[in-house]
Amino acid sequence: MINIQKITCIGAGYVGGPTMSVIAQKNPNVEVTVVDLNQQRIAAWNDENLENLPVYEPGLDAVVGEARGRNLFFSTDVDKAIDEADMIFISVNTPTKTYGKGKGQAADLKYIELCARQIATVAKSDKIVVEKSTLPVRTAEALKSILDHTGNGVNFHILSNPEFLAEGTAVTDLHNPDRVLIGGEDAEAIEALVQVYEAWVPRERILTTNLWSSELSKLVANAFLAQRVSSINAISELCEVTGANVDEVAHAIGKDSRIGSKFLKASVGFGGSCFQKDILNLVYIARSYHLNEVADYWEQVILLNDHQKTRFAERIIKNMYNTVNGKQIAFLGWAFKKDTNDTRESAAIYVADHLLDEEANIIVYDPKVSAEQIYRDLDYLGTRSPEENRRLVTVVSTADQAVNGSHAVAILTEWDEFKHYDWAKIKENMKRPAFLFDGRKLLHGVELQKIGFSYYAIGE
Numbered sequence: 001m002i003n004i005q006k007i008t009c010i011g012a013g014y015v016g017g018p019t020m021s022v023i024a025q026k027n028p029n030v031e032v033t034v035v036d037l038n039q040q041r042i043a044a045w046n047d048e049n050l051e052n053l054p055v056y057e058p059g060l061d062a063v064v065g066e067a068r069g070r071n072l073f074f075s076t077d078v079d080k081a082i083d084e085a086d087m088i089f090i091s092v093n094t095p096t097k098t099y100g101k102g103k104g105q106a107a108d109l110k111y112i113e114l115c116a117r118q119i120a121t122v123a124k125s126d127k128i129v130v131e132k133s134t135l136p137v138r139t140a141e142a143l144k145s146i147l148d149h150t151g152n153g154v155n156f157h158i159l160s161n162p163e164f165l166a167e168g169t170a171v172t173d174l175h176n177p178d179r180v181l182i183g184g185e186d187a188e189a190i191e192a193l194v195q196v197y198e199a200w201v202p203r204e205r206i207l208t209t210n211l212w213s214s215e216l217s218k219l220v221a222n223a224f225l226a227q228r229v230s231s232i233n234a235i236s237e238l239c240e241v242t243g244a245n246v247d248e249v250a251h252a253i254g255k256d257s258r259i260g261s262k263f264l265k266a267s268v269g270f271g272g273s274c275f276q277k278d279i280l281n282l283v284y285i286a287r288s289y290h291l292n293e294v295a296d297y298w299e300q301v302i303l304l305n306d307h308q309k310t311r312f313a314e315r316i317i318k319n320m321y322n323t324v325n326g327k328q329i330a331f332l333g334w335a336f337k338k339d340t341n342d343t344r345e346s347a348a349i350y351v352a353d354h355l356l357d358e359e360a361n362i363i364v365y366d367p368k369v370s371a372e373q374i375y376r377d378l379d380y381l382g383t384r385s386p387e388e389n390r391r392l393v394t395v396v397s398t399a400d401q402a403v404n405g406s407h408a409v410a411i412l413t414e415w416d417e418f419k420h421y422d423w424a425k426i427k428e429n430m431k432r433p434a435f436l437f438d439g440r441k442l443l444h445g446v447e448l449q450k451i452g453f454s455y456y457a458i459g460e
């Protein structure tokens, strides 16, 4: 039996940080070290003030507070951590390729390969290498090839252990997962990882499969989830023209236990670092095997999502008399969903970009996202100069500052606090007619109309 005493995780991001914190919390006898090349990120993980952790997740501060310094460590010394570990998780980013073959679709595996090469160079004793990052099916083959060609006599076992946590609920998802998935070929290595999870996850929820099923299941899980959002979003457009209400439709169909009620909330479009990236990757893989119908089918999930973001922006423009030039539009929310400071692929970025093309003035308030991040997101698109983005977009630290004097309010993220605002008072301080575009169908339309808002929600 392989007894795991030291775990290293390469990559201290949204997955590596929370996942390893919980593993350390639940396995006090295992020493867990999370390493990253990004010194600033590691410094933030080590910050005495737990409010400054680089990832905002409800409950994470308590977990880190319990384990850090006891058996949880954050460091930039990657070589030392590799050398000492029995088990190494690779949890680095795997973004969509922005160059060369597969540009715009395939996963960029350069960070994964760098990790494999570093492990191969540094390791002097046998290691279990765990793919935690989301990877194309059959990546373990490439990893194995790199690791096995070191010639230093070290044995490597590769496991696939994809992560299913969602941001904003990472700690509860990790504490109470629907399932943990472990793919591998070597029974002893699989059992070693099962034992780490068995410290808190019931055995029947730990699924073991072959490597390829595990790698592929992760892409498929995200594709199915995103497909549900695109399906209900497609119906939201139909609701808007027929007088049906998308929440009522979602409720009615969700009562069918074969369909289920979760993940049927219509929105301005899904965001986040993974749905789009993973579906694009799935599409790329299908096409590379010449499965064009399969590829087209899944690609439609992305096309519909792009359409949803575009049509939300266009609905704003159309209802504001076909021009937003010089008008002040308050954005409530910038994060891709509530309870996270993550803005990757957030619908807000694309809606803003569309409105800025029409010379709108946007004032953004998000409870957790910094002004620097918002400007970085817009600058990254490269649509206009950084100076122009700063001229047209203002970021403020209270909702009042955003809405006062605005022509319109647009809700982009479903933060709970927006539900509890005094909307009658907000309307008093806005220009007339006061427009409210609810991209999350978060508020009570009838009440807002009574207050006097011109209220438009996704799907009604």
Ligand SMILES: NC(=O)C1=CN([C@@H]2O[C@H](COP(=O)(O)OP(=O)(O)OC[C@H]3O[C@@H](n4cnc5c(N)ncnc54)[C@H](O)[C@@H]3O)[C@@H](O)[C@H]2O)C=CC1
Binding pocket: 010, 011, 012, 013, 014, 015, 016, 035, 036, 037, 038, 041, 078, 091, 092, 093, 094, 111, 114, 115, 132, 133, 134, 135, 163, 164, 165, 166, 167, 273, 274
């Ligand atoms: N964000 C999420 O909610 C989820 C993400 N995933 C997957 O997990 C993986 C990681 O995602 P995130 O944590 O969101 O990414 P992230 O970008 O937040 O973190 C990745 C970290 O890896 C570090 N890194 C890259 N190369 C390195 C190297 N050679 N040595 C040391 N550090 C290195 C980067 O500096 C960065 O801090 C991706 O494959 C993603 O698809 C899976 C489930 C959920």
Ligand SMILES: O=C(O)[C@H]1O[C@H](OP(=O)(O)OP(=O)(O)OC[C@H]2O[C@@H](n3ccc(=O)[nH]c3=O)[C@H](O)[C@@H]2O)[C@H](O)[C@@H](O)[C@@H]1O
Binding pocket: 134, 163, 164, 165, 166, 167, 168, 222, 225, 229, 262, 263, 264, 265, 266, 267, 268, 269, 270, 271, 272, 273, 274, 275, 336, 337
């Ligand atoms: O691989 C990943 O990165 C993760 O991707 C998603 O998690 P995440 O992106 O953090 O958040 P979700 O709750 O899935 O939301 C994704 C997007 O869909 C939107 N959404 C979600 C649900 C819904 O009913 N409607 C809807 O518009 C959200 O607002 C958000 O923009 C999956 O839920 C996780 O299981 C997975 O591990």
